[in-house]
Amino acid sequence: DSGVTQTPKHLITATGQRVTLRCSPRSGDLSVYWYQQSLDQGLQFLIQYYNGEERAKGNILERFSAQQFPDLHSELNLSSLELGDSALYFCASSPPRLAGQETQYFGPGTRLLVL
Amino acid sequence: AQKVTQAQTEISVVEKEDVTLDCVYETRDTTYYLFWYKQPPSGELVFLIRRNSFDEQNEISGRYSWNFQKSTSSFNFTITASQVVDSAVYFCALSSNTGKLIFGQGTTLQVKP
Numbered sequence: 758d759s760g761v762t763q764t765p766k767h768l769i770t771a772t773g774q775r776v777t778l779r780c781s782p783r784s785g786d787l788s789v790y791w792y793q794q795s796l797d798q799g800l801q802f803l804i805q806y807y808n809g810e811e812r813a814k815g816n817i818l819e820r821f822s823a824q825q826f827p828d829l830h831s832e833l834n835l836s837s838l839e840l841g842d843s844a845l846y847f848c849a850s851s852p853p854r855l856a857g858q859e860t861q862y863f864g865p866g867t868r869l870l871v872l
Numbered sequence: 873a874q875k876v877t878q879a880q881t882e883i884s885v886v887e888k889e890d891v892t893l894d895c896v897y898e899t900r901d902t903t904y905y906l907f908w909y910k911q912p913p914s915g916e917l918v919f920l921i922r923r924n925s926f927d928e929q930n931e932i933s934g935r936y937s938w939n940f941q942k943s944t945s946s947f948n949f950t951i952t953a954s955q956v957v958d959s960a961v962y963f964c965a966l967s968s969n970t971g972k973l974i975f976g977q978g979t980t981l982q983v984k985p
Contacts, residue, residue, distance in 0.1 A: 759916070790972070800963065800975040813970050847917060851971075860907070861973060863917035 760784065761864035763848050769870045775836040778867045782829055782850030788812070789831040790851070790861055791823055795844040806831055808853075838871045845869075874899045876966050878976035885954055886984050893949040893979045895964030901925075906940065906947045907965040907973065917963070923947060954983045 760783035770776055782789050791803040802815035806825035817823075820838075825831040835842060845866045851859030875898040885891045897906065908920040921931060923940050931938045935952045951958055961980050965973040 759919070788971070792973075799977050800965075800973075802972040802974070805971055813972050815972055845915065849917075859971060860919060860922050862919055863909070865916045868915075 759862040759864065761848060761850050761862055763846075763864035763867050765867060766865065767868050767870075769872065770838060771872055772838055772840060774838050774871075775834065776838065776869065778833040778835070778846055778848075778869075780831045780833070780848030780850075780864060782831070782848075783852075783862055785852060786850035786862075787829065787853045788851045788859060788861075789825055789829070790849040791817075791831070791833050792847040792849065792863075793844045794847060794866070795841075800847075803833070835869070840871050843869055843871045874901075874966055874968065874974045876964050876974055876976035878962075878964055878979050880979045881977070882980045882982070884982045884984065887956060888953050889983075890950060890952050891954050891981065891983075893951075893962050893964075893981065895947045895949065895976060897945050897947065897964070897966045899966060899968060901968040904966060904968040907967070908938065908947075908949050909963045909965060909975075911961040911963065911978070913960070920949075951981075954981075956983050956985055959983045 762781045764779045787808045790805045794800045803817040805813040823833045847866045849861035849863045851861045877896045904925045906923045910918045937950045939948045961978045963978045964976045
């Protein structure tokens with residue numbers, strides 16, 4: 758158990774809908790990262806937050822957005838869902854160190870299926 | 873651009889065999905960090921090791937060992953005396969000053985009894 762929690766574990770929804778994925782980092786970690794794992798793209802970095810501020814952005818679609826709240830939990834919002842958004846979404850957290858030196862600990866993931 | 877290549881898509885071994893998973897990386901950064909993660913059938917990503925670019929010492933942890941060679945841009949992972957519980961997908965990853973992880977495509981290891 759990494760100490761990172763993600764809810765829900767599974768999510769089934771329809772095209773065009775909007776969903777919210779939730780992540781709670783490990784105690785003491787200030788950074789939260791979101792990754793998408795799909796069969797065709799592999800594991801892709803989406804976005805990083807550090808202590809409430811956006812720090813880095815990857816190949817995140819405009820239909821996707823995220824935020825980190827004062828209690829450090831984070832939410833990833835996916836809207837206008839398409840079939841291709843079906844994937845395993847991971848959240849990771851890391852302790853406060855210099856950028857790049859952190860070890861990221863991953864949550865169990867949220868498996869999203871868009872029908 | 874940064875890139876991680878795991879050329880072995882799938883490896884199948886019989887229990888107690890040794891197996892090496894290859895990882896080759898590309899980066900122009902002088903300071904970077906290399907990682908291995910394990911993804912068992914249950915799906916979670918489990919951290920195994922982190923290596924700094926300025927520390928080329930090899931590391932051993934039980935049946936696991938890692939060989940880091942900057943000259944060939946490789947960071948290979950060896951499992952000695954493999955066990956069925958080692959069956960998983962293994963990912964090599966790279967990060968530099970941005971913090972984001974660049975993952976390889978993963979190697980699926982199947983250990984048969």
